[in-house]
Amino acid sequence: MSDAFKLGFxxxxxxxxxxxSGVLIVFCDDGLKFGPASAxxxxxxxxxxxxxAKAERFTGKSGTTLELIVPEGLKAARLVVIGxxxxxxxxxxxxxxxGGLAMGKLPLAxxxxxxxxxxxxxxxxxxxxxxxxxxxxxxxxxxxRYKTKRKDDEKPPAKRNITIAVGDVAAARKAYxxxxxxxxxxxMARDLVNEPANVLYPEEFARRTAMLKKSGVMVEVLDLKAxxxxxxxxxxxxxxxxxxxSRVVVMRWNGGKAGDAPIAFIGKGVCFDTGGISIKPxxxxxxxxxDMAGAACVAGLMQALAARKAKVNAVGVIGLVENMPDxxxxxPGDIVTSMSGQTIEIINTDAEGRLVLADAIWYTAKRFxxxxxxxxxxxxxxxxxxxxxEYAGMFANDDKLAERLTKAGEATGELVWRMPLxxxxxxxxxxxxxxxxxxxxxxxxxxxxxxxFIQRFVADKTPWAHLDIAGTGFDSRQTDINKSWGSGWGxxxxxxxxxxxxxx
Ligand code: BES
Ligand code: MN
Ligand code: ZN
Numbered sequence: 450m451s452d453a454f455k456l457g458f459x460x461x462x463x464x465x466x467x468x469x470s471g472v473l474i475v476f477c478d479d480g481l482k483f484g485p486a487s488a489x490x491x492x493x494x495x496x497x498x499x500x501x502a503k504a505e506r507f508t509g510k511s512g513t514t515l516e517l518i519v520p521e522g523l524k525a526a527r528l529v530v531i532g533x534x535x536x537x538x539x540x541x542x543x544x545x546x547x548g549g550l551a552m553g554k555l556p557l558a559x560x561x562x563x564x565x566x567x568x569x570x571x572x573x574x575x576x577x578x579x580x581x582x583x584x585x586x587x588x589x590x591x592x593x594r595y596k597t598k599r600k601d602d603e604k605p606p607a608k609r610n611i612t613i614a615v616g617d618v619a620a621a622r623k624a625y626x627x628x629x630x631x632x633x634x635x636x637m638a639r640d641l642v643n644e645p646a647n648v649l650y651p652e653e654f655a656r657r658t659a660m661l662k663k664s665g666v667m668v669e670v671l672d673l674k675a676x677x678x679x680x681x682x683x684x685x686x687x688x689x690x691x692x693x694x695s696r697v698v699v700m701r702w703n704g705g706k707a708g709d710a711p712i713a714f715i716g717k718g719v720c721f722d723t724g725g726i727s728i729k730p731x732x733x734x735x736x737x738x739x740d741m742a743g744a745a746c747v748a749g750l751m752q753a754l755a756a757r758k759a760k761v762n763a764v765g766v767i768g769l770v771e772n773m774p775d776x777x778x779x780x781p782g783d784i785v786t787s788m789s790g791q792t793i794e795i796i797n798t799d800a801e802g803r804l805v806l807a808d809a810i811w812y813t814a815k816r817f818x819x820x821x822x823x824x825x826x827x828x829x830x831x832x833x834x835x836x837x838x839e840y841a842g843m844f845a846n847d848d849k850l851a852e853r854l855t856k857a858g859e860a861t862g863e864l865v866w867r868m869p870l871x872x873x874x875x876x877x878x879x880x881x882x883x884x885x886x887x888x889x890x891x892x893x894x895x896x897x898x899x900x901x902f903i904q905r906f907v908a909d910k911t912p913w914a915h916l917d918i919a920g921t922g923f924d925s926r927q928t929d930i931n932k933s934w935g936s937g938w939g940x941x942x943x944x945x946x947x948x949x950x951x952x953x
Contacts, residue, residue: 453605454589456582458621459612461486461565461572466612471561473525474551476533476568479509484567486614493522498530510534512546512929514554525563529554536568541580542862544573548584549929552611560606565614572616579624582613586632587930592643627757631944634753635937641745642923642935646721646738650693651769654720654741658698658748658767664755671697681808683787687801688770690725690778697809700751700765704758705953711762712951713819714751714943715809717802717826718744718769725772725798726780739935740802742922743825744769746939753944761952766813768805772798784883788812789906792883800888802828803899807906814908820951821850821912824903825939831895832868832917838926840866841938844900847912853950854914854942863942865916874901 459466467473475487481502483491491498497520501507507515511534520528531550533539551564564585566578573581589609615621641649641657649657655670662668673694676685681697688695701711719740723729729737744767751765779785783795785804789811793804806824813822832842843865845851851867858865877889877898885905889898900915907913920926921938931937 453608455610457612458615458618461614467525471525472527472559474529474564476531477509478536478569479534481509482569484569486567487565494520544577544580545584546929548581549588552585552588561610563612575620575624578615578621579628583628584930592933630756631753634749634940637752638745638749638937638940639935642739642742650720651696654769655696655698666751666755667701669699680788682785683804684768684808686779686785687772687804690775691771691773693771695770698767702755702763704760705762709762710820711764713764713813713822714747715824716744716747716767718767720771722772726774726778727797727799739923740827742827746825749940750943764817766809768809772801794880794883794886796886797888802826803902806903811906814911823914825916825918827919827922828917829896829899833920838920840864841921842896842917843867844870845914850912850914857942857945861941861945
């Protein structure tokens, strides 16, 4: 995100300060009703709004907008009215969306905007106003660091100041502190996902996690020697065809009681996935720079938890590799011995994520004995066939954890849909030569056989959930709170899970 974006809170009288290039943004319900402060800010323009609404057939339906340019009687260059529909029972995801819509209505040239955190039934509560502000911040993100040739009219202004007008400024600011921490985590994850693989390779990813130390996270990087010593041959096999060395990064945030078992998050960090010797077709392969979205989420989550000083002990473990074909690359038919001691016959070198997770998950369970583990991975095309880009696939060996993730998903809008685990699928990954093979050989149930594979590395029956985020981690899934390619998906979901159930 450009440093030029600034968000602040001010009392409802703020529009008096909007400059002539500013934008005033207010919400109405589906009866075109405004809250008292908004109505007051509109003043004499109210009549104009009513006429414009009629002309535009704008009824205030949720998510629709009405725009008036240089309305007579208002100092602002532009007035934007956003429909909030019935606006009863607003959940966090609804407020984020309203904030995103508001930010989206700021034209490129606008250097300032004032968003009224008010609905017809009155000012938003501090927590709600803070969620609205989070939506604004998330939507304001752009990844443009490699754009050097923009024409003047394509450039954003040097500074963009967004003010959220609220009833109680102090309370809103206080509520926003946690949101700011969360947005920091989400934007960090998006940056990592958007970054190209020539820039972000395993060592560089590991270096970027060092930033977390500033927030009080302990960061430990395992190099090749350390991983070899641990016997992480499943992970190392994936990276052996790349000139970029593999890494595992362990991040620890101890905000909870000393000695309390931590909760753990594990991320697939394939910085680029060519498929290896089982090479992928050329079309769309560039997307595989995002095959580290799981690891990006884990890093972003650790950043968020630390920044908001979450009262929890949390561990993040990410397996960073690059899957390339070369003279030293792993071959189909190779057999590797994982850290767990279980042997794996490689059938398809493009089923590499599960190999990385196998060692990372085993290591996490054994070393940290966590209360539970959640792994995130852009693991299979099959989950996109099943669920598209709206829900991530969730597999869990623990009903309580699954239920909590589902609830956190509904609240945040980062949705998960539970898929089955069953030993009935195990025969698909039986191998003639080793303890198992790394693909089912058939495309049927591809996301399930992958999860079934990973489950074999969940040591000591640790409660565990696997999130297949191949459909949600990146790509065209543009939403009201994200117009960039990398989504940062999962940071808000898991922060919510931690907050609602494990923080004390
Ligand atoms: N990284 C891919 C999965 C993927 C595909 C993520 C599209 C995001 C978008 C993964 O490593 C992969 O290649 N999976 C294979 C597995 C197959 C070889 C069993 C797949 O899904 O085709
Ligand atoms: Mn692959
Ligand atoms: Zn992959």
